[in-house]
């Protein structure tokens with residue numbers, strides 16, 4: 001749990017170097033032992049437009065943004081429009097007079113303002129205004145009294161490797177200049193870093209996309225085909241450089257249809273294979289997901305969700321692809337849909353997705369969201385020893401050729417999971433088929449066999465429901481709680497903090513949370529029990545149409561108890577926001 | 588050595604006289620000629636009468652979805668380059684819904700063979716106009732005659748960068764068999780346009796009409812399959828005179844060739860049993 005946090009927001013024009021300054025600060029905080037998460041708010045274009053980088057440094061691991069800002073850095077006037085609502089009396093605002101002529105003050109609170117000419121200081125001392133961001137880093141380090149050793153480590157970790165010793169030296173001096181400048185201001189306010197610490201030696205700082213990539217490679221993925229799309233692109237980019245080193249292959253497809261089809265081809269050929277995309281790509285993949293379901297080919301699809309419909313908001317966040325992930329493609333197919341809440345789950349679920357895909361021989365969709373995919377989080381180190389590789393009923397050549405054994409690719413197995421062979425294996429020659437087929441795989445239109453093979457395929461979902469590789473729901477809070485909160489994905493962390501905020505305010509622990517981690521198959525029994533024990537259950541999610549709530553209703557006849565708490569403005573929920581909404585609901 | 592019989596699965600449902608029989612037979616001949624093993628050969632198809640071919644061929648097969656066979660076939664080959672991958676399908680499948688994939692498969696140059704069974708009509712859906720239908724061709728969906736210019740598949744293959752381009756005819760099974768064999772042997776993306784008449788729905792483009800229109804390209808003076816210009820010229824004339832045989836062949840780098848030489852074990856054959864082997868990837872995210 002977090003013990004207090006310091007929130008920093010840096011705002012300016014896109015291309016101002018704000019993102020790299022933010023990264024340096026993250027690294028410094030991480031080195032100093034703070035738990036942290038970032039919240040980048042940037043437009044979908046390369047230059048221009050207001051950008052902001054928020055960092056929450058906490059006394060423990062944290063996974064949701066704050067809606068308060070303790071230190072606001074304004075490189076432009078627009079910053080005030082975006083962040084004034086987050087300020088409070090204790091906040092410090094520092095701004096560069098070069099671009100900020102008029103200070104728009106917030107209503108209802110009076111923060112402390114310091115004018116600091118970052119750009120001027122930088123160009124005077126280092127002949128480049130480029131270093132204004134490092135001067136700013138120094139100012140923040142001075143406000144927070146951060147130890148020099150951590151600053152040096154943080155700076156060198158990012159700069160030395162990329163730009164060399166000389167550039168590092170200039171950056172160090174720029175940082176010192178910022179610190180000195182602030183210290184010279186008479187009576188300048190200081191803020192304290194949160195007292196708690198994470199075990200930094202046992203932690204990492206990583207984005208969800210990076211965590212997915214690590215999980216996929218550890219989980220045995222050896223083929224990816226994808227088409228670039230925000231906010232999933234980084235998975236494919238990193239796979240392109242890392243997968244070949246692990247003996248795998250990456251192919252940039254001409255579109256998402258080709259991407260998933262190539263992945264399905266590779267899955268049929270025996271490689272653990274995947275594609276990564278976002279909503280528009282998932283829409284294009286619908287027909288092929290049906291093929292993988294019908295032909296029973298293992299394939300993993302990672303959907304880093306962004307707000308739709310259509311192109312929507314490419315750089316913002318939402319949970320609006322749930323229905324599409326669960327229902328897309330015509331006809332009835334077995335599929336598995338899981339949703340990760342944080343970077344730890346991104347890693348673990350990505351690895352296990354390949355077990356699920358191979359064991360149940362079906363498409364597996366892993367849902368993440370822009371807010372987890374592209375932001376950085378401090379988290380416990382990933383546990384590689386926890387990952388198992390289970391290839392299900394993939395037969396060996398010896399098994400295929402056992403005397404008396406007749407291999408039937410789509411054999412009517414009792415749990416629906418038929419034996420599988422891959423090209424190159426003697427004795428396993430078969431036809432993989434998206435047309436309705438016999439146990440052999442050859443095409444059929446026989447009504448009785450059609451019914452039987454549909455039953456066989458769909459039975460796999462029942463089997464998957466009790467798989468140890470399928471993430472079971474997680475619960476937070478007291479069992480005696482009157483109210484329930486159902487969440488998925490990134491809202492988990494915010495909801496957990498929200499119930500702490502509520503109990504701090506009310507002195508009662510009235511809420512228990514259920515995080516649904518597998519959406520298909522859905523954890524019906526656990527959810528039914530959870531709901532039955534509560535007076536009211538709030539389903540908190542980021543979309544307009546209350547998709548998670550709809551899913552619960554589809555399975556459980558307790559509709560009167562369900563209340564939706566929705567947000568679809570492209571931003572993620574902050575804990576305080578959820579707390580407010582819940583308290584208003586139960587008032 | 589395998590026989591045609593051993594390479595045949597079940598009984599086909601094609602109409603008697605359908606051009607597609609000859610393509611099946613020619614593929615079987617090529618497999619036999621090359622001494623390929625059943626388990627090392629994969630036949631991938633889309634949807635259409637033509638795409639039913641893998642149903643009747645007893646090697647590993649994948650009957651995928653309409654228009655998307657090429658991406659699947661490339662995925663199979665990239666996952667396991669040891670396999671011989673033959674992709675088959677019709678003109679609707681490959682040049683209407685799947686046309687985008689064709690261009691990219693050609694320029695990507697994955698080492699697979701694509702055999703287009705071109706009957707200039709949609710047959711499985713019972714007779715609509717196709718992107719290769721001749722202008723003026725009357726079908727159920729072109730009652731006034733097809734208005735669009737037909738796709739010149741050979742020309743498109745050449746301009747998109749296919750490294751092996753040939754043309755065959757269902758009446759010439761022997762020639763087609765050896766053309767397919769050389770296409771399979773070729774390193775890179777090989778494309779063969781086969782005139783494969785639909786005797787049920789296309790009464791315009793028939794065995795007879797194709798016979799009258801076609802000529803052996805190898806027998807033309809100065810035949811040189813290395814010459815791109817000559818191949819382009821022959822392809823340009825395709826709608827009037829159909830050049831049979833190998834039009835063009837060149838060797839350039841095959842997709843992922845360098846990677847494959849550095850990693851002789853195919854992605855599909857990698858030992859993935861030890862996830863810990865990859866924990867070094869986590870290091871860059873740890874504390875300095």
Ligand SMILES: Cc1ncc(C[n+]2csc(CCOP(=O)(O)OP(=O)(O)O)c2C)c(N)n1
Pocket residue numbers: 634635636637638653676677678679680681704706708709710711712717785
């Ligand atoms: C997405 C999709 N759209 C349409 C169809 C219907 N369809 C099946 S085969 C076909 C065309 C077949 O023509 P062609 O590919 O030329 O093969 P042929 O039957 O002539 O051998 C069509 C339109 C389909 N199966 N899938």
Ligand code: SF4
Pocket residue numbers: 600601602604605606607636637706710711784785786787788
């Ligand atoms: S309809 Fe035409 S293409 Fe289809 S099987 Fe009959 S002859 Fe062949």
